[in-house]
Amino acid sequence: MNASTARQRHSxxxxxxxxxxxxxxxxxxxxxxxxxxxxxxxxxxxxxxxAPGGPSGDFYSQALRFLFxxxxxxxxxxxWGYMQELIMTTTFTPTxxxxxxxxxxxxxxxxxxxxxxxxxxxxxxxxxxxxxLANNAAPLVAFxxxxxSNTMSSWSQYASLRYVSFPVQTVFKSSKIIPVMVMGKALxxxxxxxxxxxxxxxxxxxxxxxSLASKSKDSDTATEVVGLLFMCMYVCFDCFTSQWQDKxxxxxxxxxxxxxxxxxxxxxSAIVMTTTGLILGGDVPKIIEFFKANPTVLQYNVITAxxxxxxxxxxxxxxKEFGPIVFTVIMTTxxxxxxxxxxxxxxxxxxxxxxxxxxxxxxVLFYQIRRKYLARQGxxx
Numbered sequence: 001m002n003a004s005t006a007r008q009r010h011s012x013x014x015x016x017x018x019x020x021x022x023x024x025x026x027x028x029x030x031x032x033x034x035x036x037x038x039x040x041x042x043x044x045x046x047x048x049x050x051a052p053g054g055p056s057g058d059f060y061s062q063a064l065r066f067l068f069x070x071x072x073x074x075x076x077x078x079x080w081g082y083m084q085e086l087i088m089t090t091t092f093t094p095t096x097x098x099x100x101x102x103x104x105x106x107x108x109x110x111x112x113x114x115x116x117x118x119x120x121x122x123x124x125x126x127x128x129x130x131x132x133l134a135n136n137a138a139p140l141v142a143f144x145x146x147x148x149s150n151t152m153s154s155w156s157q158y159a160s161l162r163y164v165s166f167p168v169q170t171v172f173k174s175s176k177i178i179p180v181m182v183m184g185k186a187l188x189x190x191x192x193x194x195x196x197x198x199x200x201x202x203x204x205x206x207x208x209x210x211s212l213a214s215k216s217k218d219s220d221t222a223t224e225v226v227g228l229l230f231m232c233m234y235v236c237f238d239c240f241t242s243q244w245q246d247k248x249x250x251x252x253x254x255x256x257x258x259x260x261x262x263x264x265x266x267x268x269s270a271i272v273m274t275t276t277g278l279i280l281g282g283d284v285p286k287i288i289e290f291f292k293a294n295p296t297v298l299q300y301n302v303i304t305a306x307x308x309x310x311x312x313x314x315x316x317x318x319x320k321e322f323g324p325i326v327f328t329v330i331m332t333t334x335x336x337x338x339x340x341x342x343x344x345x346x347x348x349x350x351x352x353x354x355x356x357x358x359x360x361x362x363x364v365l366f367y368q369i370r371r372k373y374l375a376r377q378g379x380x381x
Contacts, residue, residue: 116306147267174335209354209356336362
């Protein structure tokens, strides 16, 4: 056997091993923009393979890929966040079904995101595996529990904007570290070191300070309590979603369920649930009536769905190319930018106490990023 024949026989195995490794390292992601805020799946932080042209070529190639991922994530999710707040907080032309002029259905916002996401998932799975369902190791019913929780978390997130500001919502999401730990302990028996409990306490304290300091004097306390209850629902459902997805990966094997199959499974069940909810809740006539009176709102929903789907694709690309730590830095930066944009455009007041609370939260988040980075460096040595 000559060397050329040996290389031809062995190269397919090498490609399969690298693909399986990448699939194992990409942990579950709920495919909805708010999912970008949850715990990030571990990925490969090893250096990328050298590009042709030596070290200089590799540097510029890496820089261009990073710039592409950074801009893609920022544009997708900053636009998505702006449109989300615009849809749910703007007073449009009133209709009989929505006499206050507010968009009448948070469920439709979830539906529109799921509708486009399932199209993207079908195309991605078809291209990657050659078939939509034939090569799926996990049955669709396995994704139903996390699809339900994902749908409820998204609905709660949209609904909360009727009662709390977007900056409060964004900072509040950071407090989900506690329910994540609770769900991990309950569903998988995971144990956590004392340092993580300290971090969870500091984040929760920072969120509390920010939320209380952001409360305006003329706001209705009861209304804000309702908004915070919606946010608590979002956090709890969101944490269950990620933990259940992890169970699916563990049961059927990460090599057998890639992120796009997870995206297809979750959105297949979610689209059925949201459609059923819209019909049974009687929202469809109200939505059609509202779109006729306010056609721009339909355009806003389309933009939201597009940026949601594009953001999901950039999530996978970023984690695959640069690993979860770089991804977390980008998305944490995005949260800070989105708070600034929302405060400026929608004129949300930011007191010094609120800024101090936000500083505590993001300070702990960046500390966590550094801690994880050092831990990975230690394992690599």
